[in-house]
Amino acid sequence: MADVRLTEIRKSFGALDIIKGVDLSIETGEFVVFVGPSGCGKSTLLRMIAGLEDITSGELTIGGSVMNDVDPSKRGIAMVFQSYALYPHMTVRENMGFALRFAGMAKEEIERRVTDAANILELGPLMDRKPKALSGGQRQRVAIGRAIVRNPDVFLFDEPLSNLDAELRVHMRVEIAKLHKTLKSTIIYVTHDQVEAMTLADKIVVLRAGVVEQVGAPLDLYDDPNNTFVAGFIGSPRMNFLKAQVASIAPGFVTVSLANQPDVQLRLPAAAPSVKVGDEVSIGVRPEHFRAAGQGDADLVVAVDVAEHLGNTSYVYAHVSAGERIIIERAESRSAINREKLTVGLSAASSFLFDSAGTRVR
Numbered sequence: 001m002a003d004v005r006l007t008e009i010r011k012s013f014g015a016l017d018i019i020k021g022v023d024l025s026i027e028t029g030e031f032v033v034f035v036g037p038s039g040c041g042k043s044t045l046l047r048m049i050a051g052l053e054d055i056t057s058g059e060l061t062i063g064g065s066v067m068n069d070v071d072p073s074k075r076g077i078a079m080v081f082q083s084y085a086l087y088p089h090m091t092v093r094e095n096m097g098f099a100l101r102f103a104g105m106a107k108e109e110i111e112r113r114v115t116d117a118a119n120i121l122e123l124g125p126l127m128d129r130k131p132k133a134l135s136g137g138q139r140q141r142v143a144i145g146r147a148i149v150r151n152p153d154v155f156l157f158d159e160p161l162s163n164l165d166a167e168l169r170v171h172m173r174v175e176i177a178k179l180h181k182t183l184k185s186t187i188i189y190v191t192h193d194q195v196e197a198m199t200l201a202d203k204i205v206v207l208r209a210g211v212v213e214q215v216g217a218p219l220d221l222y223d224d225p226n227n228t229f230v231a232g233f234i235g236s237p238r239m240n241f242l243k244a245q246v247a248s249i250a251p252g253f254v255t256v257s258l259a260n261q262p263d264v265q266l267r268l269p270a271a272a273p274s275v276k277v278g279d280e281v282s283i284g285v286r287p288e289h290f291r292a293a294g295q296g297d298a299d300l301v302v303a304v305d306v307a308e309h310l311g312n313t314s315y316v317y318a319h320v321s322a323g324e325r326i327i328i329e330r331a332e333s334r335s336a337i338n339r340e341k342l343t344v345g346l347s348a349a350s351s352f353l354f355d356s357a358g359t360r361v362r
């Protein structure tokens with residue numbers, strides 16, 4: 001087990017700057033998830049930690065040792081990829097032991113490690129099968145087993161569940177969470193799926209275009225996002241953003257009026273507002289934070305497009321005006337939403353204020 005530190009890490013491919021100065025501390029035993037949209041640089045960052053990509057500049061340490069120029073095999077890491085990349089002609093047992101045989105480990109030790117990993121992953125009955133006789137989930141478990149037998153200081157996972165169907169993904173997500181509880185090892189896990197990030201991580205690192213937007217515990221990011229990018233990325237359905245304008249500022253408060261319904265004003269707490277009267281801003285409201293009419297600090301009338309009843313909850317797709325679409329969650333109501341107009345309450349305490357650049361105003 002080891003900690004991992006990144007200091008001012010950069011990566012360029014030719015003239016393209018892909019990773020633009022990442023500082024990050026990953027503690028021993030921590031489960032850290034890199035999340036962000038496709039192409040933001042998650043895999044590149046992980047591959048630099050693994051040693052599969054050169055680091056253009058900055059410093060990487062694992063367990064206190066600088067690893068920038070250390071061979072991947074000497075970094076104490078094991079990586080699990082999206083594609084399982086099992087050897088088709090080898091059995092599960094042979095696949096799992098391959099790297100150890102290659103490293104010249106004694107036969108008994110290999111057997112012991114492979115058996116331990118097989119027990120942890122419940123692969124026992126499958127040990128003599130070839131990969132083609134396994135389901136996708138079983139293959140991915142073998143790929144994870146192959147990492148476990150190496151007893152690495154740090155596990156690196158790159159979208160390991162992306163090739164699995166939805167049901168299996170949920171199942172394997174739980175398996176990986178259990179694995180972390182059992183092994184207590186340091187894990188760095190890449191995904192574009194914010195639900196995976198929320199459910200697995202001790203700490204989430206939100207990346208956008210090679211820059212870390214925010215680092216924090218899942219619920220801290222959910223409750224206290226720094227900007228509209230993080231606010232919109234974490235949470236499903238995503239946070240609504242209503243265009244607004246600053247109407248007045250008083251000590252501790254900013255009062256805004258909605259751009260598309262100017263008679264609706266909301267007085268939001270802000271200790272050190274970085275906006276001025278007349279500024280364009282946006283109000284972030286999570287779907288579940290709309291109240292019933294009259295139950296919030298202001299009422300908003302919306303036109304209903306569609307209501308989806310999922311049994312445990314309902315989502316109302318509506319708009320304030322053309323172009324400003326919102327999603328409202330109604331946990332209490334199954335049927336009474338198929339009206340044309342709906343009045344919902346806005347609560348100042350559970351709304352977020354962002355400036356025109358998308359930065360949170362606090």
Ligand SMILES: Nc1ncnc2c1ncn2[C@@H]1O[C@H](COP(=O)(O)OP(=O)(O)O)[C@@H](O)[C@H]1O
Pocket residue numbers: 013016018036037038039040041042043044045
């Ligand atoms: N070998 C490479 N040469 C040039 N560009 C690359 C190379 N590898 C990745 N990139 C680019 O770097 C960016 C980040 O890629 P990647 O790290 O794979 O993103 P993610 O894993 O977040 O989807 C993308 O724009 C991708 O096209």
Ligand SMILES: [Mg+2]
Pocket residue numbers: 042043044159
């Ligand atoms: Mg990737």
